[in-house]
Amino acid sequence: MNGQIALKGSLRNSAEKEKPTAEKKAKWGYRHNGYYALKALLTISGFVAAIIINIVFPQKAAVEFKTYVINALGLSVTLNINDAYIFVLVALILIFTGAGIVSLKDKEKRKKFCKAAAFRFALGIALAVWDIGGTKLQVFAQPFFPGPAQVIEAYLADGEYVVQNTLYSLRLYAAGFSSGVLLGVGTGILIGWFPKVYYWVFPILKITGVVPAVAWMPFALTLLPNSFTAAVFLIVICAWFQIAFLTAQGIQSTPKQNYEAARILGSSQLGLIFNVAIPHAMPDIFTGISSANAMAFTTLVMSEMLGQPGGLGYYINQSKVWSAYYKVLAAIVIMAVLFSLINYLIGRIRKRALRWQEGVLKK
């Protein structure tokens, strides 16, 4: 099994080196099963500790543990917010155990899993400390920093409403960012390819591009038919500049020799744009998309806070009015997870599109 693992990811000659020792026991490290089991244990022990602390540590502060009735999938479950917290910890343990089992066969995943163990342990301990400071003793300033159980309470109390607002944010983001990318790449190509377009359009883009998108909000809100399109417009202009700028740069930096080679091989003018300039600009286009993405999140949340009938930013604003900081925290947690997920997705697409840049010698 070890020989197989070595062949998969590494260079051929290193695999050959491994072969004679493949029969022997693996060295102490992520390939060793005992080592791997220890790391898996470390991963989950933090969360186990958090559960033990939650059960064993005395509840000193006066906290009201509300009970909620959840109706899902035709079932009706009555859940105390502290039980919900324990439920989340158990879920985390199951997720990481699952990750450990999935990673077992793959050398790279094994390595990653072992590397993450210490951090995941610390995460469990941090949750335990938070539990003590926020719920058990309430030594953190209240109501700003409630314990983990109360943050989860927001999901129990406002479940459907939180989902609605999250979906609203996602819709806004998807509509705004995808049109921003399309427009940005489109203008970038035109600016990069046609000197006339560069002359007339680039200065406008350069000057308006430095203005934070939300500054246009008053115009957007009054001139566009509804607040949704207004927010879409703001996200579009914030993504547009970055992406157009970098796309144009990528197109313009295409070596002349690439065009000459393509022309000699029989390429048409259109072929030069689509099969030479755009592939060459791809790395720059993705740099633009990544940085525009971060700005799009900011614009999204700000516009929701300032003039939207929904969305996570709206939810934060609304909760703040009632001093429901546990709900603010709950919304922030969703943003962190959601935006990381979107970043991850973009990263995957980028890796796929730019796999020709990978520095790995395959043959």
Added chain:
Amino acid sequence: MSSTISVNNVNRIYSDAEGNKVNALYNVDLDIRPGEFISIIGPSGCGKTTLLRLIAGLDKPQSGELTIDGSRINDVSPERGYVFQQGGLFPWLNVENNIAYGLKARKVYKKNKDKISRYISMVGLDGFEKSYPHQISGGMAQRVAIARALINEPKALLLDEPMGALDSFTRADLQDKILELWKENGITMILVTHDIDEAIYLSDRIVIMTPRPGKISKIIDVDLPRPRHRGGSEFLSMRKSILEHFELAQAQPQPEYMI
């Protein structure tokens, strides 16, 4: 498949950074026979690459004309394949797709799909179809560039110092490969080089150019039988006479030779 290329009284003048006129080519006349292997040799600045670019159609002369089989060369064409000194491959395409580029660009890909593997084998790159240019060596990259040009079945292949950036072992290897492809495909080969040995080893004729102004100073017939022996006495005496020619025609202070 091959054809006659004529260069008639061609002048090409550039302006340098200070606005001075540089006579890159001065009254150049050259007739290249069908199926001939011809090398253009000379120090930097003698206009050898300029001449090759004019033949390719990448550049236009101020006066004079270039023709292929009697028709004037106005623009680039797949019938005159070109191999750049280095970096001519598309880094975002793997070996297979680089070679297929010409077929796709000319919209004849579907009919000729099976040609790709044939040309990959022809240059000895079986097994590297899916590799990207940065994953293969410089010598292999040049083989890909040659296969990419040949798949269009050109009448002539123009080689702009294709071995200039290679180490001497890889270079000798690629020289033999080029000779083999020349015989196999029966096309005209025009090679620009500053390596005298390379020119003697490969060519039917050697065109010697000198700079300021760039012009042809001598054309030498190499009538040594092939395969040629790089250390043979005739080879060495030919090399000596070419070197002497450069010394006699030394219009420039320090020419760079590759000996």
